[in-house]
Amino acid sequence: MSLTETAATEPMIVDAEEARRARKKKIEGIARWVLPVVVMALTIFGWDRFVVWNEIPHYIMPGPGLVAKTLVQDWPILFDSLLVTLQITLLALLVAVLGGVGLAVLFTQSRWIEMSFYPYAVILQVTPVVSIAPLIFIYVDSRIAGLLICAWIVAFFPVLANTTLGLNSADHNLRDLFRIYGATRWQRLRYLQLPSALPYFLGGLRIAGGLSLIGAVVAEYVAGTGGIGSGLAFRILEAGYRLNIPRMFAALFLIAATGVVIFACLSFLSHMLLRKWHESALKRET
Amino acid sequence: MSVEHRVTLPMGERPLLLEMDQVGKTFTGDVVALRGMSLKVNEGDFISLLGPSGCGKSTALRLISDLMLPTQGKIRWSGDHASGDLGVVFQEPTLMPWATVAQNVWLPFRLQGKSYNSVKDQVLEALKLVGLEKFLDSYPRELSGGMKMRVSIARALVTNPRLILMDEPFAALDEITRFKLNNDLLELKAQIGCTVIFVTHSVFESVFLSDRIVVMAARPGRVIQELTVEQPYPRDDEFRTSAEYAAHCRATSDALHKAMGDAA
Numbered sequence: 001m002s003l004t005e006t007a008a009t010e011p012m013i014v015d016a017e018e019a020r021r022a023r024k025k026k027i028e029g030i031a032r033w034v035l036p037v038v039v040m041a042l043t044i045f046g047w048d049r050f051v052v053w054n055e056i057p058h059y060i061m062p063g064p065g066l067v068a069k070t071l072v073q074d075w076p077i078l079f080d081s082l083l084v085t086l087q088i089t090l091l092a093l094l095v096a097v098l099g100g101v102g103l104a105v106l107f108t109q110s111r112w113i114e115m116s117f118y119p120y121a122v123i124l125q126v127t128p129v130v131s132i133a134p135l136i137f138i139y140v141d142s143r144i145a146g147l148l149i150c151a152w153i154v155a156f157f158p159v160l161a162n163t164t165l166g167l168n169s170a171d172h173n174l175r176d177l178f179r180i181y182g183a184t185r186w187q188r189l190r191y192l193q194l195p196s197a198l199p200y201f202l203g204g205l206r207i208a209g210g211l212s213l214i215g216a217v218v219a220e221y222v223a224g225t226g227g228i229g230s231g232l233a234f235r236i237l238e239a240g241y242r243l244n245i246p247r248m249f250a251a252l253f254l255i256a257a258t259g260v261v262i263f264a265c266l267s268f269l270s271h272m273l274l275r276k277w278h279e280s281a282l283k284r285e286t
Numbered sequence: 287m288s289v290e291h292r293v294t295l296p297m298g299e300r301p302l303l304l305e306m307d308q309v310g311k312t313f314t315g316d317v318v319a320l321r322g323m324s325l326k327v328n329e330g331d332f333i334s335l336l337g338p339s340g341c342g343k344s345t346a347l348r349l350i351s352d353l354m355l356p357t358q359g360k361i362r363w364s365g366d367h368a369s370g371d372l373g374v375v376f377q378e379p380t381l382m383p384w385a386t387v388a389q390n391v392w393l394p395f396r397l398q399g400k401s402y403n404s405v406k407d408q409v410l411e412a413l414k415l416v417g418l419e420k421f422l423d424s425y426p427r428e429l430s431g432g433m434k435m436r437v438s439i440a441r442a443l444v445t446n447p448r449l450i451l452m453d454e455p456f457a458a459l460d461e462i463t464r465f466k467l468n469n470d471l472l473e474l475k476a477q478i479g480c481t482v483i484f485v486t487h488s489v490f491e492s493v494f495l496s497d498r499i500v501v502m503a504a505r506p507g508r509v510i511q512e513l514t515v516e517q518p519y520p521r522d523d524e525f526r527t528s529a530e531y532a533a534h535c536r537a538t539s540d541a542l543h544k545a546m547g548d549a550a
Contacts, residue, residue, distance in 0.1 A: 173380040180351050181397040182369035191396065195384045277383045277425050 062246040067253065070246040078235060078247075082254050085216055085231035088144065089262070092151030092212040097205065099152065100159025108167040108193065109185070125157040129215055133222035143223060147231075150219030155212035162204030166197025199278050202270040209262040217255060290446045292330065292479035297497060297514065300328035302364050303448060303481055304350070310358035311345050318506035319345040322359070325500065325509070327449065327483065332475060332519075334492035334499045335485045336538065338546060342507020343485040347374075347451045350483070370394060373442030373450040377457055379434035381426040387413065387437050388422040394445045405444075412444040413437075415474055432463040439471070443480060452484045456491070468494055469523065476520040489542060493534045494526060501538065503545035510545040513538055 044064045050056075051063040058066055071078065103121070107114035133150050140146040170192050178188050220233035230238075232251045239247040274281040294300070304327040311320045320342035327333060335343040348354040350361060351372055363371075373394075381390045388402075391412055395405040402409070413419045416436035426434055435455060442450050456464040468491060475482065486492050492499050499513045515534050517525060525531050 171380060173376045173378060174382065176351075176353055177374060177376075177380060177393075178397065179353060180369065180372055180374055181394050183397045187397055191393070192382070195382065198384070277427060282427070 059243045059245050062249055066246050067249040071250040071253065074247055074250060078232070078251060078254060081230055081232045081235045081251070082258070085213075085220070085233070085255070086258060088147045088151055088216040088219075088231065089213045089258070092148055092155050092215060093209055093262075095148070095152045096156035096159050096208050096212060100156045100204070100208070101163050101201065103156075103160050104163035104167055104197075105189065107164050109189075114164075121157060121160055124153050129154050129218055130222055133219050136219075137223055146223060147216060147219045150222075151212045151215030154215030154218075155208040158204040158207040158211065159201065160204075162200040162207075163197050166200030167193045169200070170196040199274055199280060202266075202273065206263065206266045206270065209266045210259055213255070213259050213262060291477060294330035294479040294519070297328075297331075297516065300330050303327050303329045303331075304364070305362045306346075306350070306359065307362065308359040309346075309349060309356045309361060311342070311349060311354065312357045320349070320507040323507075323509050324359075327481065329448075329481055330479055331498055332482045332496045333484065334496035335483065335502060336487065336489065336492045336499055336542060337502030337507075337510075338487065338504050338542075340504035340507065341502040341545075342504070343502060344453055345507060347453050347483065347485060350449075351451055367448075370398060370445040371448045373445065373447040375435075375438050375442045375450065375452040375455045377454045379426065379431075379438040381434060381437055381441075383426050386423050386425055387418060387429070390426070390437055391441045391444050393441060408444055408446075412440040415443070415477070416440045416470070430463075431459055432467060435459065435467060436470075439474075443474075443478070448481065450480050450482045452482060454485050454487070457486070457488075464491075471495065472520050489535055489538050493531060493538055494521065499538055501541040501545050511541045513541060 048063045048065065051061055062070070103117070107118065129150050132153065133146075136149050137143075137146045140149065167189075174192055175188070178192055183191070216231065217233040220231045221237065224234075224237070232255050235251045236248050239245070239251065271281050306323055306325040306327075309320065309323045310318070312318050323342070323346060325333075325346075335346060337343055345354070349356050351374060382393070385393075388409055389396075391409045392402050392405065395408070396402075410419060410422075413422065416439050418433060418436050418440065421429065421433070421437075426437070429437065438455070442452075456467050459467065472495065474480070482496075484492070484495060486495075493515055497515050497517075497519075499515065500509055501511045501513065502508065503510045513534075517530060517534075
């Protein structure tokens with residue numbers, strides 16, 4: 001056979017129309033970064049003016065300047081708490097990934113196991129973690145372990161559900177092909193099902209990242225007790241009791257920032273793993 | 287070891303490769319997909335299974351490739367039959383989108399536990415046969431529909447199979463690409479002398495490609511007639527416009543009409 005199809009050559013800018021289009025694309029590229037920054041700056045400015053012009057006392061609503069100052073001043077306390085929350089969040093995410101993927105693989109290997117245990121996965125998912133958490137803290141001595149279990153319960157389901165869906169959605173012709181070539185169960189899993197499941201898993205992972213943070217924070221609200229090894233949620237509660245509203249805002253800011261960073265990291269990971277082949281990561285010339 | 291170039295003997299002297307003896311398939315609910323199909327496949331044959339949808343062509347392929355068990359009759363291979371003796375090309379290219387062209391063609395060997403380096407030469411040669419040796423590291427999404435199909439064909443023939451099954455492989459392609467791939471497939475056939483069973487619903491494609499045409503009818507799926515096209519390979523575009531070609535198309539078309547008439 002000889003080759004007739006040739007690879008597309010690089011497009012060249014030839015006329016005014018194309019130059020205009022290229023310019024538009026460039027402006028869009030800049031706007032993508034500038035717009036959110038400007039809107040964010042305006043929001044903060046509006047918040048500041050709102051507080052100043054209405055003379056709102058700082059124990060009701062602090063201005064952005066005061067929150068920033070508190071963030072710097074209370075950094076030693078807040079940073080320690082951030083580390084605790086982060087530690088629980090990341091550990092919970094790790095366990096959710098291991099547990100979710102492990103269970104999903106187990107489920108696709110055996111219909112019996114899936115039928116037996118899937119209901120528990122659903123029950124764990126639909127029961128609000130705030131209502132299970134007090135029980136967990138009664139049965140589990142270690143506070144960290146309790147928090148971890150709570151965060152895991154919230155985070156593991158999307159990983160399990162998405163990975164199961166992904167493992168089952170391998171192309172049926174490819175499945176046939178694997179059978180024709182006498183692939184073992186392990187080979188089918190390794191070379192066909194796991195790669196097919198990757199985009200689904202990564203989608204679940206992004207959800208799980210946010211949920212594990214929520215789980216970690218909510219569980220700490222329930223756990224309550226403070227002292228050494230307290231996370232950001234406890235700092236918020238404590239600051240609330242003392243009417244230290246600026247610190248509440250500062251802690252809240254740190255939680256939100258953590259969530260954003262986790263999401264960004266997981267999105268980046270997803271992009272890196274899929275960019276070569278998956279539709280979701282492809283850029284199309286328009 | 288490399289892709290074997292077999293010599294195709296004249297029809298009538300070819301050794302038996304596979305025999306279907308009164309093979310039938312009935313699904314639950316008494317749906318008869320295929321009834322009493324007998325077919326002798328000889329080494330070097332290019333057989334087309336031609337018929338309307340529902341005539342059991344694809345069922346026949348699934349039975350031969352052991353993806354399904356027949357409910358009646360037997361399928362016998364001459365000699366030992368192992369995985370890798372069969373190459374399959376589906377209607378879709380059916381490539382793994384996460385793997386490069388080379389990795390896709392390596393797959394049959396990979397499933398036999400062979401490392402890429404140990405079979406690199408065969409992978410390269412198979413891709414050379416379909417004219418894609420420059421696209422080793424491309425991903426399927428970077429290729430056109432016709433090129434993907436070529437990769438799929440390379441994968442089917444890389445293990446040097448005794449039989450290649452093709453299930454309407456070019457049906458989804460545009461006519462220009464289909465003609466081109468038909469020509470290239472015949473060139474390939476002339477080069478390596480492979481044995482092919484080709485499922486199609488196009489009279490013209492079946493006449494152009496095959497030396498044996500099995501016309502099938504639907505409801506229940508069954509064989510109506512077998513025709514031979516005794517035109518030596520390689521056939522070229524001239525054959526497409528020749529009187530013989532027209533006569534064969536006419537005969538095949540009549541047989542197909544008879545098959546459709548029977549079913550109606």
